[in-house]
Amino acid sequence: MRAALESGASADAQAAQAAVSGGVPSLEAAAALLSPAGSDMLEDLAQIAHRMTVARFGKTIAMYAPLYLSNQCACTCTYCGFSMGLNIRRKTLTRDEISREAVTLAERGFRNILLVSAEHPKYVNVDYVCRSIEEVKKVSPYVGLEIAAADEEQYRAYVASGCDGVVLYQETYDPAIYARHHLGGPKKKYHWRLDALERAGAAGVRHLGVGALLGLADWRFEALALLWHARYLERRCWRSQINVSFPRINPAAGGFVADHPVDDRQLVQLLCLFRLALPTAGIALSTRETPQLRDRLVPLGITHMSAGSSTEPGGYGAPGSAGKQFELEDTRTPAEVKAALERMGYDAVFKDWEVMPAASAST
Numbered sequence: 001m002r003a004a005l006e007s008g009a010s011a012d013a014q015a016a017q018a019a020v021s022g023g024v025p026s027l028e029a030a031a032a033l034l035s036p037a038g039s040d041m042l043e044d045l046a047q048i049a050h051r052m053t054v055a056r057f058g059k060t061i062a063m064y065a066p067l068y069l070s071n072q073c074a075c076t077c078t079y080c081g082f083s084m085g086l087n088i089r090r091k092t093l094t095r096d097e098i099s100r101e102a103v104t105l106a107e108r109g110f111r112n113i114l115l116v117s118a119e120h121p122k123y124v125n126v127d128y129v130c131r132s133i134e135e136v137k138k139v140s141p142y143v144g145l146e147i148a149a150a151d152e153e154q155y156r157a158y159v160a161s162g163c164d165g166v167v168l169y170q171e172t173y174d175p176a177i178y179a180r181h182h183l184g185g186p187k188k189k190y191h192w193r194l195d196a197l198e199r200a201g202a203a204g205v206r207h208l209g210v211g212a213l214l215g216l217a218d219w220r221f222e223a224l225a226l227l228w229h230a231r232y233l234e235r236r237c238w239r240s241q242i243n244v245s246f247p248r249i250n251p252a253a254g255g256f257v258a259d260h261p262v263d264d265r266q267l268v269q270l271l272c273l274f275r276l277a278l279p280t281a282g283i284a285l286s287t288r289e290t291p292q293l294r295d296r297l298v299p300l301g302i303t304h305m306s307a308g309s310s311t312e313p314g315g316y317g318a319p320g321s322a323g324k325q326f327e328l329e330d331t332r333t334p335a336e337v338k339a340a341l342e343r344m345g346y347d348a349v350f351k352d353w354e355v356m357p358a359a360s361a362s363t
């Protein structure tokens with residue numbers, strides 16, 4: 001990895017050109033594409049990424065919505081608005097509240113719901129998560145989880161309750177920087193988190209979402225580490241679909257400022273590289289980014305988008321009753337995002353699969 005990073009740092013125009021036209025890039029070629037010389041080839045890179053995306057995924061975007069279960073957290077993470085010491089209103093949704101949030105999202109069209117939670121074993125334990133999945137499953141055929149890292153047995157319990165996917169960002173792949181930003185609580189354990197998606201795959205989770213929180217460490221290092229991790233998961237968890245995401249740090253309670261901010265052009269370069277390097281992976285784009293940038297990124301490789309999101313527990317039915325995790329940039333409604341996609345020639349797909357009842361399967 002370090003060798004690839006060093007070769008990328010010294011990549012010239014010739015090396016970048018060879019990487020652009022060389023098919024699915026090796027780690028060394030990926031480093032060249034991420035280099036300043038690769039940045040000069042961004043237009044070519046974008047055109048290839050667009051062609052590859054349309055050829056494989058068509059002009060469709062799968063829509064999803066996060067549903068926050070709890071902001072009660074036993075961890076201290078420097079960048080997060082839910083961090084344990086912060087003075088925000090704390091809340092864990094009851095089963096009735098979860099049901100109301102899920103029904104509200106279903107009424108807005110969503111059939112792909114991502115359950116998100118802070119990490120507090122006292123409030124959000126395995127039983128609570130299983131009951132939450134079952135509740136949401138009543139209105140949404142697809143339920144994913146973005147919660148604390150679990151062991152394989154716990155992931156099996158989630159799958160038995162109906163869990164279709166697990167999203168778990170490593171935040172940063174640099175262990176020293178990870179230690180500086182994860183100061184207390186279960187999330188301190190770097191390797192426990194790093195290995196979690198492999199445990200989820202072994203437990204039968206069908207979709208695995210991997211990512212890094214851009215801004216904590218050098219973005220080129222994070223990109224190569226993320227690529228290595230995604231490819232490792234593709235090999236080890238071959239029954240699962242791998243998805244990737246590149247969230248950038250947004251303003252949150254606590255006022256954290258990123259040490260290594262990633263600008264829009266670098267984000268485009270990174271997105272195009274991942275489309276070339278992981279041709280079959282889904283790529284998710286959240287409402288952390290502005291409407292203008294989201295619309296520009298869609299043709300370059302995006303397959304999944306959220307819309308009309310809230311980052312507070314209960315934020316759809318009763319907004320303002322609990323603290324938010326972070327601020328969002330794209331505040332358009334789902335209908336407005338759908339209309340914007342349609343103007344670009346894309347279909348916004350709110351429900352892209354469902355198990356057909358036996359009685360109707362033959363008709």
Ligand code: SF4
Pocket residue numbers: 073074075076077080081082083084117118119187
């Ligand atoms: S990042 Fe997760 S574990 Fe860390 S403080 Fe925020 S909610 Fe808690």
